[in-house]
Amino acid sequence: MRAIVTADPDNGLDGLKVTDIPEPAAPKGDQILVRLLGSSLNFHDLGVAMGTLNKVQDRILLADGAGIVEAVGDAVTDFTPGDEVVSCFFPDWQAGGPQIGDFSRTPGDGIDGYARDKVVTPQSWFTKAPKGWTATESSTITTAGLTAWRALVTEGNIKAGDKVLLLGTGGVSVYALQLAKGMGAKVAITSSSNDKLEQAKALGADFTVNYKEDENWGETVAQWSAGGVDVVVEVGGPGTLTQSITACRVGGKIVLIGVLTGMTGDIPTALMMLKQIRLQGIVVGNRQEQQDMVKALEQLAIKPVIDKTFALEELADAFRYELSAAHFGKIAIDYTR
Known part of the structure; x- marks a missing residue:
């Protein structure tokens, strides 16, 4: 074979x-x-x-x-x-x-x-x-889907009306967009491509920002969300984490699921401390979470x-x-x- x-x-x-x-x-x-x-x-x-x-x-x-x-x-x-x-x-x-x-x-x-x-x-x-x-x-589901599920549900504990920031339009972020909208959250998403942002809007994104055209996109998202989002699904790592901290509300959560911009870098730890943000790193999830996700997907009717x-x-x-x-x-x- x-x-x-x-x-x-x-x-x-x-x-x-x-x-x-x-x-x-x-x-x-x-x-x-x-x-x-x-x-x-x-x-x-x-x-x-x-x-x-x-x-x-x-x-x-x-x-x-x-x-x-x-x-x-x-x-x-x-x-x-x-x-x-x-x-x-x-x-x-x-x-x-x-x-x-x-x-x-x-x-x-x-x-x-x-x-x-x-x-x-x-x-x-x-x-x-x-x-x-x-x-x-x-x-x-195995990798991208379960990562999005754990970030939003297990760690983010999102509920209807929460505001979520997603970075980029790769597999995890697009999955997270669909899941978050299915659960009644409001979603902001970033990309360097306006065409991809239009595709995200078609899937229900409430707010989009081109990070190449707006170097202060974290502040832009914070203004849209009236003080900061509840949850950030962070895929970039050190190159984007500063902006994500800016975009996050006081007492919010940042779930780090990727390091696409590098393995190390400067992070404004004082600002994260003052805003009392919880930063949680994750790698995919367990079998029980996958079983829970499968049941939810059948009810949410998304693909x-x-x-x-x-x-x-x-x-x-x-x-x-x-x-x-x-x-x-x-x-x-x-x-x-």
Whole structure:
């Protein structure tokens, strides 16, 4: 069966290879056999594929995976053959507070991922997918969707009428826009592209700002929100955190989910202290949160925004498209193409 591996990690995306690997053995005990039908790309996957995040030989890529259960072991209780399922980013983190501080057990990084046709895993490595979603749609839940959910719900505790600031129009931010609007919040969102801001408005964004045209966009958002937003979903890190602190209200929350602008930098800690802002770093979430999210998605009746879809054999080209930053929302991989 097909798999995409880092055959030559020193050569980046040109070192990815479509290879043939043996079919997995029949599932035993609490294991399930999943025929994978879709995936989606994340910044983390790109780092592994390029060898900049984790340079590892012959790693099967991709943390996101969705498909159909084809067979189950005799101790499986959560699934039956035919169930549509989606993978978990941290397969060992089932519930409760943070327990993991690295990616050593994340599929597609520390262990083999889902850029392959079939996989056998413990049943706890997957959850059911939302009813009526395609595999490519469901695959977006694993990383981007659950990150947005945890930022807004678990950490942000948003409620109807709250004001939320989202940075950029990548997968997490667009997911967060849809979720926040579905929960009755008012949303401001930033981008360097006016075209993408128009797309965000079409999804319900209440306020948009082009951060290249407005260097004081944090103050602009604070004025729009009459004193500051309740929650910021912060993807930039040191290059944007000062503006996010300015945009946040006294007693508000900033949930740091990315460091796209760099690993270190100057932060106005005095202003953050005076405004009594809580800064919380997160990395995706646990299986129970994913199960809760799936139930909510079925009630909210929203579906992820997929910008462009590639075949599995086109994975390197899909990553190159991700590098272009031209996408709005998610980039998907359809294994049936």
